[in-house]
Structure formats: structure tokens, C-alpha cells
Amino acid sequence: MAAAYPAGFKYTKDHEWIDLAGDRGKVGITDYAQQQLGDVVYVELPEVGARLKQGQSFGTIESVKAVSELYSPVTGEVVEVNAPLKDKPETVNSNPHATWMVVIKLTNPSEAGGLLDATQYQDLIK
């Protein structure tokens, strides 16, 4: 039972999503990614203030089976971290598109234009 891919999000080939509002975006991983990982047990996130380049690792996500890097969809600064997620990492599995990990303030908002839309992303994972 796959979760729907919100049309308003942008997506990366590394299976993150970003939900943009102005020059800020909430970032999480896609339903496809959580299915591949299986039961998530740890999420390691950066500190507020961390500066990220597009495609740079901002943390790790670990399931019973495997460890995966989390990659930033855009260049910018981490302005918020979803700290409570540490204690309930399983919500990444149960509600992947509502479970944001960090909020990034974009240095260069035009970068988002290069990301995939929901249709393109779903073609990618077919």
C-alpha cells in the first residue's frame, strides 16, 4: 500500500523529498526509500546552523537491515531539526511524506527548479 507522492513536493534521485515554502523547505525521505530500508530504528540528524551543499550528506538513517546516507536536495543552512524523531523513528515508515527531518533555508532558491516533480519521480522508481 504505497503512500501518495504529493504533487507539491520536489524529489531527488536519492529518494529525498523537499516541501518548499518561500526560501525554506522541509526535507524527508520518500515512501519508496522507506520501503527499501524496511523498519527504521535510528535517524541521525545535523545541528541547527549546519551548512549543506546540494547532494551533501546531512545525516544517516538506519534500519534493522541497513544504513543509508541522507542527502540534501538543495544548498543552504539547516534552520530547524525534527529532534523528537530520534525517539520515534518508525514514523518514517508509517508516514514518510509527513515526517520531515530538517528545514533548510535555501541559499539559491532557483536550484529547486532542477529537482524532479512527483510524476518524474514516480517514473524513476517504476
Next chain:
Amino acid sequence: MEQATEAPLKKTPLNARHRASGARMVPFAGWDMPVEYAGGGVVAEHMAVRTAVGLFDVSHMGEIEIAGKDALAAVQRISSNDASKLQVGQAQYSGLLTPDGTFVDDLLVYRLAPSHFLLVVNAGNIEKDYAWMAEQIKPAGDAVAVNASSRYALIAVQGPYAQTILQTLTGVDLSSIKYYWFAHGEVASVRATISRTGYTGEDGFEVFVPPQSADRVWLALLEAGKGSGIVPCGLGARDTLRLEAGMRLHGNDIDETTTAVEADLNWIVGWKKDDFIGAPRLREQKANGTARKIVGFEMLDRGIGRHGYDAYVGNDKAGIVTSGTQTPFLKKAIGMAYLPVAQTAPGTEFDVDIRGKRTRARVVPMPFYKRQK
């Protein structure tokens, strides 16, 4: 996240069934195998085996038969455990060792008849093991090894309700089969060998059936177990279950660089039997000790020590993690590691390098989980 593969993957007789039921398939040891099932997942499947019952397709495992007048001598030569202790109808866990006492593979040895043995080996090692056995049994006399892997499908029913469910499909009195014994009969009207063994730390059975009947037996078991909460389980849960039960995995915890003594498997060595491959080295290690030994550990800090991660004592790289996971039942991060013997007492603390971060761990006795009888 995808894994590249070259040779076409081998398929068990249940491959189409797994795909039809929405299993997530992955390449494993050259086989296309279910890692977890739709609607399940590692944690749910693991818990089903601990609290109810789970069904596993382990047909990828290899079966090699050794028969002939001198079959016992042949098995005694290549297998570390003492096969002369086996009665017909009995099985034992053992090692297939190199002259250095290290593991070509680990295996189960079944005594089918006084001079007829069935050796069940790991999927990724079938050809290697068969070649090794065929060569190494030659000095034993009149015995032949036959790779019979394609003649068997193997289905494991594991968990507290395993006996109740399997009993509804067979006339064999399962309560009379003791742990590590087996019997021949029928399951769902299919010719079967029923063995009270498993790789989960739970009570249960492994059922050998002809490949063409595997699907029928699989469906019959799922149907029979409906009311008991039976679920199909993939390789993911198989790995977390065996690790919780402290069982070694060849290729992770034991291999051609680790001896049976280092792996703390002295109990699968027939110390009193005549010479066998690897015996001199093992006897020397038993007498004089080894530099390192396997331990069970649990993480004290947040994180999972996984296969290949380095272990540190103080600032010194002192050992290596061979298995690690977050266990669904005990809800802890546990694992196995090789450490210097001085660091192997339960309670000893050490560090695991988890992606550049020193993370505290503590030696604990194995198994991590032992079922209540």
C-alpha cells in the same frame, strides 16, 4: 540501494509464489530470495516467530549426500563433530574445516541410514563444499558424495505454534520427534522428511519435500496456520532471529580465517574421535589458547555495530564486528565480534567505530535470547 548482479540468479521452487505474494526480492548468495513480505517486514516477521509461527523458504540451502560402505569414515574425516554418535534419524551441527581448523562452511549432518548421510550446507557454498568433500573423502575408502541440492525443497516452520500447525497436515507423531531428530512421512500428502531443527532459537521444524510439491506444502501450511497468525518470513527476519539466538552465520561470523575454537564452537568438535581435517590445529588451540575469541555484545551508546566495523580497546584497534543488528524482540542493538581473549569476559567494555564515531559496547553472554521451555 540496488545491488549489481552478473550471473542470472537461481530460483527456488517457491520463487513465483513469493513474487505473487508481494515479497521484496533481493540477490543473496547467487539466489533471488525474499528479504521480507508485503504487509510484514523484518520486525513483524521476527515477532511472529517469537510469539506465534513463521514460514521460511530455505530451499536455497544445499544438500549433499554421502553414501557407501565407508560413509561414516568419510563423514568423520571431513566433519568436525563426531558422527559416530548419531543414530539413524538423528542430526548434528558441525563444521566443514580446512587443515587450519577454519570454516569451509558450517552444516547439519543427518544420518539417514547407517552408511548414508545427508549434509545440509549454505547456499553460497554448495559448489565449493561439494568439490571439497568429493576430494577429501577419497582416502576414507568406499564412499561417494552426490550433490543432491536440486532434489530437495526445504521449508522451515518455526515458532511456538509450529508443532500444532504442522501436526494438522501429517500422520507422523511430531511430539515423538526430539530436538535434532527427524522422521520420514507425508506432509499435505507429499513425501517429506521432517526435522526438528531450525535457525531461529525457537521450537520448530524443517521439512524436506520434492521441489515440484513445494508450492502445495507451502500453501497448505499457510492455510493450516491462518488461525494461529502464521506469516511468511524473509531473509531479513531469518538473520535477526538467528543473531538473537547467538547462532553463527558463515561468511559473517565464521569463515576460512576463523577456527572453531576462536568461534567458541568447541562443542561441535569431536575431541575424542580419530584424526579429522583440522584436528591438530584445534587441539593445539584448545591446549594453548588463542589470541582472539568471538563474543556477543550489546551497544551501550546509540547505534548499531555492523559486520566489518572495527572494535577498539582504548586507542588500539583490537578486533572486528562480524554481525550486528537492532533486535526486534529484545529491542537492543546486539552483535558478535572477535576480540583479544583478555577482553572477552562478560561485562568488559569496548568501542565500536560506527562510521567514524567511537561507540560504547559491552560483552554479554550468548545466546542473547533463549526460549522458555
